[in-house]
Amino acid sequence: MSIAPVVDSTAVKSAPRTSNASSTTNKVLGYPLNAWYVAAWDYEVTRKPMSRRIADRPLALYRAEDGRAVALADACWHRLAPLSLGKTLAGDQIQCPYHGIIYNSAGRCVSMPAQETINPSATVPSFPVVERYRYVWVWLGDATKADPELIPDMRQMTDPAWAGDGLTIPVNCNFQLVLDNLMDLTHEEFVHGSSIGQEELSESDFVVTHEGNTVTVTRWMLDIDAPPFWRKNIQDKFPGYEGKVDRWQIIHFESPSTICIDVGVAKAGTGAPGGDRSQGVNGYVMNTISPETAKTCHYFWAFMRNYRLESQLITTQLRDRVSRVFKEDEDMLEAQQAAIDANPDYEFYNLNIDAGGMWVRRLIERQLAAEGRLVPFA
Amino acid sequence: MAATNIEVWQQATVVETAAVTEQIQRIVLRPDLPRRADPGSHIDVKLLNGAASLQDEVLKRSYSVVESADDGARLTISVFRAPSSRGGSLAMHALRVGDTLQITQPLQNFPLRIGAPRYLLLAGGIGITAIAAMARVLRELHADYTLVYAGRSRADMAYLNELQELHGDRLVAHINDEGTNLEVASVVGALAPDTELYMCGPIRLMDSVRRNWLERRLNPANLRFETFGNSGWYAPQEFTVRIPRLGIEATVGPDRSMLEALEDAGADMMFDCRKGECGLCEVRVLRLDGAIDHRDVFYSERQQKAAEKICCCVSRVASVGGEAGAAQGSGQGLPSIVIEVP
Known part of the structure; x- marks a missing residue:
């Protein structure tokens, strides 16, 4: 057990700088429970119940007749048969497939077929659910704290000024490793050399700021050649453009596991760093990572753009190309998790380029400490 | 809920006691393994009860958590002393600061749903x-x-x-x-x-x-x-229970349950919740001299009126006219019940 200072999560902004309790870095982290996690895309949750494990809680997800999404523990109160194998009934009800016990969306038993009364203890946990930004969000911690205002800002997902689509990647690694990956994009040069990588990424300076439960990493690369991915994008808006570009990556992290990256290129010297992006193309890489177990996670992502909104062709092309890029990350992250597991006696060494990821880790560790759950994995 | 209700027995120390009414004692416990208690949760308590009989016996009782402070490091319960209750309340009232006892972590069978209109x-x-x-x-x-x-x-x-x-x-x-x-x-x-x-x-x-x-x-x-099965339509009275097939006869004192008395008499009884919810302890009624005081929530009103079966963990037999609050001790023979068990 590590002894960590308990920091009131609401007071993080003004909290005195706390030094790490230990000299080593937790290679992987536990997951705060008082947080909204994406359980599924909106289209995945239907009248036919589905099963998904979030933060080590198996959930049965389904929609009530009125369309409302419901998340119940995926284990019947009686003999723990998975409710996700059952069927939905009228209103908001779901029936256990084994002995027919029926629950409502609050997880309360409304029918026990084999007896005339309903056992007053017969309930399964029901978790707060909010549908927003094309996702179904679930809160697994203290329900009295489940304020929908705490859902991370992913407004580009549903804003009509943006278009795009995404997918889910099941990754066999701790969710923190995905966050590390997204907070430090110097890896693009080496992992994604054929698409978005270029040596300027490692050469250019970056700025890290943090405030409240957010961390921002900003990197500008001026007057460079556009890498293949961005050459195609800028040509979608400015056909035939072959010149130099100013490229930006502004990484916004919101605790505990959402990262939205403002990315783009503009014709070099047209004022993008000063705020005039009219001569460029702008994307938003929407990432939210839901821990599944200590060593697996659901990586929900989408690529949104604010140009050529009418083109379903571009939407599909971007989704496919980003998907190929992320497959390279997936392979690396799974290899990294395997190496972490295979070398339990080796520590991490943290570099200057890890500053963004280290702030992310500190915010998550503070949140875990506030929940009394900051325990390094064995 | 079952998964979160696996009992983790641990020691707790009494850190405060105070009478809040003539019959209700407030007891603050410091558990060795604190866990936050959500509203509606209770703890189970094990007590050695030397007062109830000549032999010491272990009593298990459930008490709601009135207040949980410091993330469960201070659990407040309140115990009503009923001379005719199941006997645990006297031992609980005897607890003093510094005493220790065995308790579970907070258990939840009565959760409050957040978000109702x-x-x-x-x-x-x-x-x-x-x-x-x-x-x-x-x-x-x-x-x-x-x-x-x-x-x-x-x-x-x-x-x-x-x-x-x-x-x-x-x-x-x-x-x-x-x-x-x-x-x-x-x-x-x-x-x-x-x-x-x-x-x-x-x-x-x-x-x-x-x-x-x-x-x-x-x-x-x-x-x-939530019910712990300790409240009835009649005050608890002494009665007799007999199982002809097994040749067992027992007297059930006012501070004992029929199930406990039958176990003591050597009957191999099936049960689970012991608070009148699950229905596993049901026995068939063969003959009755008195009125059944159904204290369970397992049977419907129709089933209770039919009086063919009872949950022996909580339900009792009372002499007719012995309703709670009415004068007791008519001087006649004890009420009795003859049952068959599985």
């Missing part, structure tokens, strides 16, 4: 112990709630002043000796249909609410209650 919390007597923490949370969440608290007299009602101070107009007290008796029909009759009602109290009160709830055709899933 409106709530009615209904407590009768010592039932306030299960309800007080719910009221506090709903107040903090600015929920639409009313706390109805009924008791015999102001002096008998634990925490009444504190609750009035905290909840103001949201607390409605009904006090028999002040002539403001609780009228269940009018309380249930006035409810908006989407109200969730959480109640804990004597069985007469809860039966009455259940009946009114059914009559008004309110959603049964919105009527929440």
Whole structure:
């Protein structure tokens, strides 16, 4: 057990700088429970119940007749048969497939077929659910704290000024490793050399700021050649453009596991760093990572753009190309998790380029400490 | 819920005791393995009861957590001393600061759902112990709630002043000796249909609410209650129980359950919850001299009236006319029951 200072999560902004309790870095982290996690895309949750494990809680997800999404523990109160194998009934009800016990969306038993009364203890946990930004969000911690205002800002997902689509990647690694990956994009040069990588990424300076439960990493690369991915994008808006570009990556992290990256290129010297992006193309890489177990996670992502909104062709092309890029990350992250597991006696060494990821880790560790759950994995 | 209710027995130290009424003792415990107690949770307690019989026996009792502070490092329970109760209350009242006892972590069979449009919390007597923490949370969440608290007299009602101070107009007290008796029909009759009602109290009160709830055709899933099976329509009396097939006969004292008496007499009994919920301890009634005091929530009213089976973990036999509060000891023979067991 590590002894960590308990920091009131609401007071993080003004909290005195706390030094790490230990000299080593937790290679992987536990997951705060008082947080909204994406359980599924909106289209995945239907009248036919589905099963998904979030933060080590198996959930049965389904929609009530009125369309409302419901998340119940995926284990019947009686003999723990998975409710996700059952069927939905009228209103908001779901029936256990084994002995027919029926629950409502609050997880309360409304029918026990084999007896005339309903056992007053017969309930399964029901978790707060909010549908927003094309996702179904679930809160697994203290329900009295489940304020929908705490859902991370992913407004580009549903804003009509943006278009795009995404997918889910099941990754066999701790969710923190995905966050590390997204907070430090110097890896693009080496992992994604054929698409978005270029040596300027490692050469250019970056700025890290943090405030409240957010961390921002900003990197500008001026007057460079556009890498293949961005050459195609800028040509979608400015056909035939072959010149130099100013490229930006502004990484916004919101605790505990959402990262939205403002990315783009503009014709070099047209004022993008000063705020005039009219001569460029702008994307938003929407990432939210839901821990599944200590060593697996659901990586929900989408690529949104604010140009050529009418083109379903571009939407599909971007989704496919980003998907190929992320497959390279997936392979690396799974290899990294395997190496972490295979070398339990080796520590991490943290570099200057890890500053963004280290702030992310500190915010998550503070949140875990506030929940009394900051325990390094064995 | 089962997964979160695996009992983790641990030692707890008594850190405070105080009489809150003549018969109710407030006891603050410091568990060795603190865990936050959500509203509606209870702990089970193991006690050595030397007073109830010549032989020491281990008693297991359930008490609602009235308040959980410091993330469960301070658990407050309140114990009503009933001379005719199951015997645990006397031992609990004897606890002093520094004493230790075995308890479970907070167990949850009565969870408060967050997010209902409106709530009615209904407590009768010592039932306030299960309800007080719910009221506090709903107040903090600015929920639409009313706390109805009924008791015999102001002096008998634990925490009444504190609750009035905290909840103001949201607390409605009904006090028999002040002539403001609780009228269940009018309380249930006035409810908006989407109200969730959480109640804990004597069985007469809860039966009455259940009946009114059914009559008004309110959603049964919105009527929440907790019972530890220790409240009946009759005061607990001594009675005899016989199982002819096994040649077993036992006398059930007022502070024992029929199940305990049969176990003591050597019957191999099946049971689980021991609080009148699950129905596993059901036995068939062959003959009856007296009235059955059904204290379970397993049987429907129809089944209870039929009196063919009873839950022996909580239900009892009473002499007819021996209703709770009525004079006891008519001088006739003990009420009795003849049963068959699986």
